[in-house]
Amino acid sequence: MKNLFALFTKKQSLIYKVFLFVISTFLIIYLLPKGGQFKYNFQKGKPWQYENLYAPFSFTIKKEAEAIEKEKEIILANAIPYFDYDATVLKQSESDFKGLLDEVFVDSLYKTSKESAVRLGLSITKNLYKNGVIDGVYPYSEDKIVYLKKGNEIEEIVYSQLFKKEDIPKRIIANLPENASEKLQDLLEKSLFRTIKPNVTLNTKLTEAAKESEIKAINPNRGIIEKGGRIIAKGEVVEGDKFQILNSLKLEYQSQVWSASNYYWLLIGYSLLVSLVFLMLFLFLKKYRPDIFHNNTKVTFIFFNIFLMVFLTTIVVKLDAKYVYVVPICILPLILKAFFDPRVGLFVHVLTILLLGFVVPNSFEYMFLQFIAGIVTILTVSELYKRANLFISVGQITLVYIIGYFAFFLIQEGNIQSMELERFGYFILCGLATLFAHPLIYFYEKIFGLVSDVSLLELSDTNSKLLKELSNKAPGTFHHSLNVANLAEAAANEIGANAMLIRVGALYHDIGKMHNPTYFTENQVNSINLHNDLDPKESAQIIIGHVIKGIEIARKNNLPDRVIDFIRTHHGTSLVYYFYKKEKELNENVNSDDFRYPGPVPFSKETAILMMADSVEAASKSLKEPTSTKIDAFVEKIIDGQMEQGQFLNSNITFKEIETIKKVLKKKLNNIYHLRVEYPE
Structure with missing residues (x-):
């Protein structure tokens, strides 16, 4: 036991590094996507560089995101709204009308008797409540079909059949006898305005549920590729339908529906690759930076920053992959250069980008841009304590991102008509986030006891x-x-x-x-x-x-x-x-x-x-x-x-x-x- 303790004390630095290696590998694997990795790299507008590709299994062709969005828009535009009909309001309105006429009707003022006026008013009231009186104005066309829910029954009517209070004068004129006086018309109009209450209201919950149901029923597929069918030939340009079919096959590979056996093999593969990356880092530090390698605080600091970048990128990709370029990856070589030297900063940056290749979509484009941006960071950022230098360097890094993305877009699309300018905004946001390096350096100095x-x-x-x-x-x-x-x-x-x-x-x-x-x-x-x-x-x-x-x-x-x-x-x-x-x-x-x-x-x-x-x-x-x-x-x-x-x-x-x-x-x-x-x- 004593010898074991002595050995532990003597080798505690090495034991700590092994522990750091294992825990870092575990955490990175936990963040990586748990699905099959598609073994082919392809880009829209570029030739297929591999041999003829045949379907390894039957799979469905997924619709493009734009097509699904259009279907959703059509469903929302054509969705039939539901209205609730309250039958109790009619009796209350009839009762109110009778009571009001008893108070205000004077026989000597009208040619028509009180009983006739009451019968006429009640007749108009029933006519108004036949399909119901609506509680407001809704943004529907007059010929829009709507559902009217009366108890457990649902009627299909046209929106114009629902009565609005402002239409009372027209309805009174239409129902009055030809010899009716203007005074009687005025009396009925005022009385009905006071006694008619809305009894039809929009059922928002039921309407939205119907929309959701239809949207969920959208078929994300538009066809099937049978097993053994040729998908694309060598040298054929990846575009249009071919591009969508290849994306569909890639999604099948990355599907979460894997057997336990596949899943464990996947973890073994990830473990080997992530371990290789961290092993290369240890070997580099041991051979070329022994002062860092023998300092556990510095090694921990480097591993923490690698994990932080992978963690932030994973979170952003899960929320919305289009924001992936907002994550300021170039802050990593910037900080490592401030505490160590440019060579360490660039080497760690490259290894981190290799790990992120498993996480991000369009990994080749992403890795290319991040490699170039990292090199520019190392070459341009000097004397970080001079604030102007950081601003100039961040501007250069942002410019490299924009030029690189623009070049990739031209290669993939062959035009600039469909270019999304908001993507350039993401690069500018990334540059602004990189300026956070200064306060982050101060924070790291206090936490890890390092000096910049x-x-x-x-x-x-x-x-x-x-x-x-x-x-x-x-x-x-x-x-x-x-x-x-x-x-x-x-x-x-x-x-x-x-x-x-x-x-x-x-x-x-x-x-x-x-x-x-x-x-x-x-x-x-x-x-x-x-x-x-x-x-x-x-x-x-x-x-x-x-x-x-x-x-x-x-x-x-x-x-x-x-x-x-x-x-x-x-x-x-x-x-x-x-x-x-x-x-x-x-x-x-x-x-x-x-x-x-x-x-x-x-x-x-x-x-x-x-x-x-x-x-x-x-x-x-x-x-x-x-x-x-x-x-x-x-x-x-x-x-x-x-x-x-x-x-x-x-x-x-x-x-x-x-x-x-x-x-x-x-x-x-x-x-x-x-x-x-x-x-x-």
């Missing part, structure tokens, strides 16, 4: 709290740090290292000297040297201690680990030579480890450059009457000495790059001291 160029730019501000404190407590050290930053940045630019990172590292590399600033010569304002009263070993420990103190101050102020690395490594494992020599003069048996910095030695080009620039800048202050020859000689001596001590063995820097750095440092120091090449007398 945007954060480095903020840290390089000399008005920041920590650098202000350094300039107040140790002004000499602050000035030295600025000089080192300028030297190191120039050298980094010359060999293609991360100039922004090295500048920030140089600004903070000596913050530990704030603890005892007067023990360092650059901060001594008079000739008094506090080390004269100390033992050489004590002095050496104070000098060495500025590295440990610097790490403590950096952690207290939440400086990123990438910056702390410069504090930790800028002296490597070198000796505090002055005090070591002084101790040796007093005591022959000196333990050199007491005068040696704890290390580690630089493990990147940037930390190696800082060591060289720091040593050279500090030593240049001790030069008396500096000349170009003296500067060249002492730069060579210092850097060659560091190489002999093995300080650069882990920093992945070449001899050629070291020689280039030497030339830059010599040139910069000559400029600082305003020296020219010495001419012979």
Whole structure:
């Protein structure tokens, strides 16, 4: 059990990567469509590139989406509405009419008797309610057939047969006897207007249900292809009916109606392909980016972003596949480039697009556009901390999408008449979504503890709290740090290292000297040297201690680990030579480890450059009457000495790059001291 625990502790990083590999594979497979994959790729308007294709099984030809939409429109236009007829309203209206006439009828005013007027009014009322009085005006033509529901019976009538209240005067005139007076007509009109109540209302629920029923009854198929029948011949252009038949066959392959055996084989196939993609990523990181591979946080960050892109795309495709280009896939290489480098960004982008090929429709077109857009992202986005650069790059990416889609449309359709301009709007939305990279980078920095160029730019501000404190407590050290930053940045630019990172590292590399600033010569304002009263070993420990103190101050102020690395490594494992020599003069048996910095030695080009620039800048202050020859000689001596001590063995820097750095440092120091090449007398 103890041995097992020890093995687990020793291999925990590898075990975590295996777990991450398995869980990522499982999650991606869960998102992928669970249906058969059609093994042929075809495009509308392009020749069939395979051998003659015969139907592997009988299948139905699906109607085009436009045809089904037209059928729906016809059904909705011709749908017969249902109206409810309330028979109780008639009796109530008759009763109200009788009561009203009893109140207002005066025999002396009319030639007709009250009984005759009542009979006439009731007759008109019954006539009005024969098919019913409608409760409003509906957008139907007069000859539109409608269904009138009376109890459990349904009558078919014409919409014009339903009576409207505004037609009462016409109906009264039609039913009055020829000798009827105008006063009687006026009395009946006013009375009926008050007593006639609508008894026919539109049954919306029943009408909509009938529409839905008819729409559901639409046959999505328009024919059958029998097994063995030829679908398309080699070289034949995929268009019209052929294109629709091939799409129908593809849908059958992707149908969810699979047996359990098929389903399990499908999962095995997905598992192998997704595992291959992630295996390639691990191998790439292990061979070309070992620093990322051995950092589980960074590996997790990369896998999380791959899953996020697949998840977002899957959700959008399920909602409506036409919005698939709104998903800002190019944000992936953009963010990875900001935290790592362009090569990692492009490689991960390519692998992610390969996975998305299983999810999206028209996978060839989608993958082509995303590959090109990803390459443009890597080539155009530089110095992300400059906001204008991001806007310019997003504009270029959007333009590439639009040009690529336009080209595909021309190839597939052969004209521009049927082009949907809204598709270009999706690309513009995608570009706008890509601008979300800046806040997303900030979010990732807080969650995963990573550092981007945007954060480095903020840290390089000399008005920041920590650098202000350094300039107040140790002004000499602050000035030295600025000089080192300028030297190191120039050298980094010359060999293609991360100039922004090295500048920030140089600004903070000596913050530990704030603890005892007067023990360092650059901060001594008079000739008094506090080390004269100390033992050489004590002095050496104070000098060495500025590295440990610097790490403590950096952690207290939440400086990123990438910056702390410069504090930790800028002296490597070198000796505090002055005090070591002084101790040796007093005591022959000196333990050199007491005068040696704890290390580690630089493990990147940037930390190696800082060591060289720091040593050279500090030593240049001790030069008396500096000349170009003296500067060249002492730069060579210092850097060659560091190489002999093995300080650069882990920093992945070449001899050629070291020689280039030497030339830059010599040139910069000559400029600082305003020296020219010495001419012979």
